[in-house]
Amino acid sequence: MRILGIEGTAWAASAAVYRFDPDAPLDADADPFIETDAYQPESGGLHPREAAEHMGEAIPAVIEAALDAADGPIDAVAFSRGPGLGPCLRIVGTAARALAGTLDVPLVGVNHMIAHLEIGRHGSGFDSPVCLNASGANAHLLGYHDGRYRVLGETMDTGVGNALDKFTRHVGWSHPGGPKVEAAAADGEYVDLPYVVKGMDFSFSGLMSAAKDAYDEGAPVEDVCFSLQETTFAMLTEVAERALSLTGADELVLGGGVGQNDRLREMLTTMCADRDAAFYAPEPRFLRDNAGMIAVLGAKMYAAGETVAIEDSAVDPNFRPDAAAVTWRDDESV
Numbered sequence: 001m002r003i004l005g006i007e008g009t010a011w012a013a014s015a016a017v018y019r020f021d022p023d024a025p026l027d028a029d030a031d032p033f034i035e036t037d038a039y040q041p042e043s044g045g046l047h048p049r050e051a052a053e054h055m056g057e058a059i060p061a062v063i064e065a066a067l068d069a070a071d072g073p074i075d076a077v078a079f080s081r082g083p084g085l086g087p088c089l090r091i092v093g094t095a096a097r098a099l100a101g102t103l104d105v106p107l108v109g110v111n112h113m114i115a116h117l118e119i120g121r122h123g124s125g126f127d128s129p130v131c132l133n134a135s136g137a138n139a140h141l142l143g144y145h146d147g148r149y150r151v152l153g154e155t156m157d158t159g160v161g162n163a164l165d166k167f168t169r170h171v172g173w174s175h176p177g178g179p180k181v182e183a184a185a186a187d188g189e190y191v192d193l194p195y196v197v198k199g200m201d202f203s204f205s206g207l208m209s210a211a212k213d214a215y216d217e218g219a220p221v222e223d224v225c226f227s228l229q230e231t232t233f234a235m236l237t238e239v240a241e242r243a244l245s246l247t248g249a250d251e252l253v254l255g256g257g258v259g260q261n262d263r264l265r266e267m268l269t270t271m272c273a274d275r276d277a278a279f280y281a282p283e284p285r286f287l288r289d290n291a292g293m294i295a296v297l298g299a300k301m302y303a304a305g306e307t308v309a310i311e312d313s314a315v316d317p318n319f320r321p322d323a324a325a326v327t328w329r330d331d332e333s334v
């Protein structure tokens, strides 16, 4: 069978085709075909109206490319139902419904943050990992318990990537800022920044204000970037370790675009090695937003009978991962 996945929560207009056998375990080596068209703001950060305009213009062509690459008929359409920017989600939801109706195939509504987790579980072969989702608009830890992915800890304000992007906007760098922070940090030295962890929750807003202040007061931008990475990623590593410790899990997967950062992966690798836990980070194209992860989770959901009627398929910009019943796993809970 073939499933078409469509992703469109923010910057990535993306479509993918994934081929699978619904009666067999999903094949972690089977590579979904993915076509993505990225929105690049001319100045500043992601603007919801411009992002939606880009989504509307780009989504037909990426879907067409995915359909062209499919070497046979599509059996189901999966789409990112949330969380994300409402104007973008509505465009993708409309495209997915229209396509499912035209092809006369079932529709699958996917939680984007669970898709970040599941692509890591899929690639790693881990049974029941804790997942650190370090993305643009989000930062949280998920663990499976009793039919749901529970939010074990999360940011109390901004997502981690958005926090880095806010600092780079302040210093006049173009979006996205995360890769520029990583490049500049290579030549930096540590300056003191606030470290805010409360149990398994954490906060970035005071840290970002302090980073902007340090830069305005003359600290070299390389030093601020280095310290931003060290502080932010140490916070994420601390809470990930606490989540492993408190759940008893010994597997960690990473999700989200900030996971492309080498230093974050290095810290998580060291922490996991120190406590004999296994660590897995998907390759970059499956870390940043992509329709491959929507197609793969869509296939798992489809095989479990988790389809949605068109009249019940409204998008949800605030779709929390713990709001989705997990029906596609047959393993024991953590």
Ligand code: ATP
Residues within 6 Å of the ligand: 009, 010, 011, 083, 084, 112, 134, 135, 136, 137, 138, 159, 160, 161, 162, 164, 165, 176, 177, 178, 179, 181, 182, 256, 257, 258, 259, 260, 261, 262, 287, 288, 289
């Ligand atoms: P979400 O999945 O929460 O909807 P998103 O739509 O913003 O997030 P992602 O693709 O997961 O999208 O993440 C994008 C973020 O990743 C941006 O904030 C970007 O700055 C950040 N990022 C990309 N590369 C790096 C890097 N090398 N280091 C740090 N951050 C990075």
